[in-house]
Amino acid sequence: MVEYKVVPLDQLHSRESQVRQEFDQEFIEELAHSVKREGVLVPIIVRTVRKGYEIVAGEQRWRAAKIAKLKEVPVAIMEADDRRVLEVALLENVKRKDLHGWEREDAIAALWETKAYGSLSDLGKVLDVQGDHVKEILRARELRRAEHLPKGSSTRMITTVAPLDRASRKAILEAQEQGDIEKDVHNVTKLVSSLRKIPEGARPRIVEAVAKKQLDLDDVDSMPGVAETEDDVEQLVEAKRTLPEREYHSVVSYVKQERAGGRKPVLKTIISGDVTIWNTYLNTLEAARDEILLLSPSKCRGWDVEHRVRLQKALNQIDRHVEEMLIELGKGT
Structure with missing residues (x-):
């Protein structure tokens, strides 16, 4: 009443x-x-x-x-x-909308701690949300308090980074508070998905590189099986900065193949070694093929039909061999 x-x-x-x-x-x-x-x-x-x-x-x-x-x-x-x-x-x-996430979390936790609700689903009915959502809210509050996460981080964002290790979670949220990483749930979900496939020791440096715009989300997505340590990330960041895009992706693909085969390639050696040399060959062959395609027997005025046919066959053979070489070299790209 x-x-x-x-x-x-x-x-x-x-x-x-x-x-x-x-x-x-x-x-x-x-x-x-x-x-x-x-x-x-x-x-x-x-x-x-x-x-x-x-x-x-x-x-x-x-x-x-x-x-x-x-x-x-x-x-x-x-x-x-x-x-x-x-x-x-x-x-x-x-x-x-103007109620802070941490205020909402504390209020919901206070209700749950009254022990007046038989289950999270019962509390969810009072709040008009699913019981699983209440569980996520309480988990976010637990992480926020235990790890001193930023007050400005939303409950949803904390829930999004929750599957990561402590250091990586905090690195992402603090970068967001500084305006270096967007507070976009879709993009952060993609980042989290990639980071979960990478050893914990390499993750904070990757987050730092993303915040500094040294790597983008597609770069991070290609790192599982390549970056295993903080030093690996440093080498990849430097390679991304100094190498042409094709060569950078050649390095990443080569390292991934080597590690998948049980070998332990040294990134620093690869970046300054054979992969970049072979990539130069690849560029040269592509240029040669482009020049060959400009040739045409029809431009050889005064030649008889037999010579034109022989020239066409020779050009086709050269083009086919060059294509085979490009395919082989391209397997590392």
């Missing part, structure tokens, strides 16, 4: 376990201007306590009313125990 009335502003008190822990003072001051003109249009939800009324939901309106120096405000007085108060407060705030 809810009772509506107007009460003196000084009889309202903030609740200790407030869902919203941080308030946008600029927003409240703007709201105060509106309240001064129009009054508080939406009643503040409260419950009766020994010294007046405890605010259940609507603390921003209460703060704005104080700035506007109102004497009285409309309230909706409800009868509720602590659990129900937390539910109402959370439900009023949980859909708001």
